[in-house]
Amino acid sequence: MEKSSRSGLSFFFPGKEVSKESLITGALESAFWDMDQLIGEDKLKYKVNGGCTALAALFIDGKLYVANAGDSRAVLVRHSRSQPMSYDFTPESERQRVRRLAALQPELLGNEYTHLDYCQRPVQKDIGKRILYRDWYMTGWGYKTVTPSDLKLPVVHGEGKRSRVLATIGVTRGFGDHELKALYSNIPIKPFLLCQPEVKVLHVDDEEEWSEEDVLIMGTDGLWDVTSNERVAEIITKSFKQFPQDENRNKYRYTSAAQDLVMSSRGKLTERNWRTSEGKSATIDDISVFVIPIVDYKRDHSAWLEQNKALREQISANMNSINSNVVVERAVHNGHPQDEEEEVSLESVMNGDDEIDTSAPLRLELQ
Numbered sequence: 001m002e003k004s005s006r007s008g009l010s011f012f013f014p015g016k017e018v019s020k021e022s023l024i025t026g027a028l029e030s031a032f033w034d035m036d037q038l039i040g041e042d043k044l045k046y047k048v049n050g051g052c053t054a055l056a057a058l059f060i061d062g063k064l065y066v067a068n069a070g071d072s073r074a075v076l077v078r079h080s081r082s083q084p085m086s087y088d089f090t091p092e093s094e095r096q097r098v099r100r101l102a103a104l105q106p107e108l109l110g111n112e113y114t115h116l117d118y119c120q121r122p123v124q125k126d127i128g129k130r131i132l133y134r135d136w137y138m139t140g141w142g143y144k145t146v147t148p149s150d151l152k153l154p155v156v157h158g159e160g161k162r163s164r165v166l167a168t169i170g171v172t173r174g175f176g177d178h179e180l181k182a183l184y185s186n187i188p189i190k191p192f193l194l195c196q197p198e199v200k201v202l203h204v205d206d207e208e209e210w211s212e213e214d215v216l217i218m219g220t221d222g223l224w225d226v227t228s229n230e231r232v233a234e235i236i237t238k239s240f241k242q243f244p245q246d247e248n249r250n251k252y253r254y255t256s257a258a259q260d261l262v263m264s265s266r267g268k269l270t271e272r273n274w275r276t277s278e279g280k281s282a283t284i285d286d287i288s289v290f291v292i293p294i295v296d297y298k299r300d301h302s303a304w305l306e307q308n309k310a311l312r313e314q315i316s317a318n319m320n321s322i323n324s325n326v327v328v329e330r331a332v333h334n335g336h337p338q339d340e341e342e343e344v345s346l347e348s349v350m351n352g353d354d355e356i357d358t359s360a361p362l363r364l365e366l367q
Contacts (some may be wrong), residue, residue, distance in 0.1 A: 085200050110186070130145055220286060261291070
């Protein structure tokens, strides 16, 4: 803090150091935002309605970046164990964020919804009674007396997979849906639906070894609704063990593992109902699955590091050779001939060790 001649006091803050990881994360976040804006423009041009969740994986600079907006999910299966690389964004997981937005901007609710959450939704006969509730700033529960305004539908209604924002949509992040309105009203959903992704970073260039069975699983909610992360790791490990060990066919084992995941979630038709192998109800949603091996990216990055290191060593050696063969030709004053040439090192010139007339013209010749 220093004094200023004009305003008395002036504050000076040091510049922030921005890492490459932060730059790549920012690029992904900007890309999600730009895509959502483009979808909004296309809606006006081509009258295309609807929206979708978004899940993207990027391998760069020895790191794996996973950006997620919605209820699709990415899971890393390494050493036969599952490691989440994203988390679902649903009304259940973002209940407090949605209610906070509704509380700070009540005009978004159109006087039809409330930002309060109730242990049990009050009805007309409950007016004047005490009921458990919580506000947007509360994680615990408290008591309040029911008033007519409490009879409004909560902005987040329902539990688990059946939870909905404004009784309409089951996700809180994704692309599109610019035209979507709350059910039986003219209240837009978009303020509560974000396109902002959560970006997670995995350092693949660590010292640990990666095997051919270490893979990234990317799937839509049709997979994850009925299959847990741990169950996915079991299916992947079993699929790899059963696949024939043939070099010509080995590259197809990832496709085969993806098909096993799809079949496990779809289940089989049993007595007019679709059931999984565990006897649970199978998914009724669409299923899309990617099984992506990581080790090839690790190898490519390691090879690039070796080439980069060798290139740097070669450049350094060339620079040392150049520095030792610099001829400085200058005009020498104080009684010395104008065409005299003297061989000095570049380092001595830069350090000012040699006495050189700096007012004379200077020419550097690289040999």
